[in-house]
Amino acid sequence: MESSACRMSETPFRPREKLFEKQKVFQSIHKHTYLKGPMDKITSVAIPLALAGTSLFLIGRGIYNMSHGIGKKE
Template sequence: MTEQPFRPREKLIERQKYFQSIHKHTYLKGPMDKITSVAIPIALAASSLYLIGRGIYNMSHGIGKKE
């Protein structure tokens, strides 16, 4: 018993040629890779820097202390 492939062989060869012809870094070759490899880490870094800055500001001014 043989399994059917996930994609037809022609599509696979076509995609291999496409990815091998691109001269970018490996992690940026796909169409949605800029979102997962660039945008999400930048957003996480920016939000963490904002929260750290807000925490330092609140500590230095004594805002939000529990009684």
């Protein structure tokens, strides 16, 4: 089988120059790898903190309601 027949003829998503430029930018940043993007602080920090805070509030409210007998079904 000829090697040129196995090659893909699809064009890349981005030009190589842009890709190398973005690689240089990301490699020069000295942060954790999960915080390198512009929106990564929201997805990696804010959303988990909001979920943890909400769950702690709901757990605390449930314990309070159980200990005081509030909200029982008859």
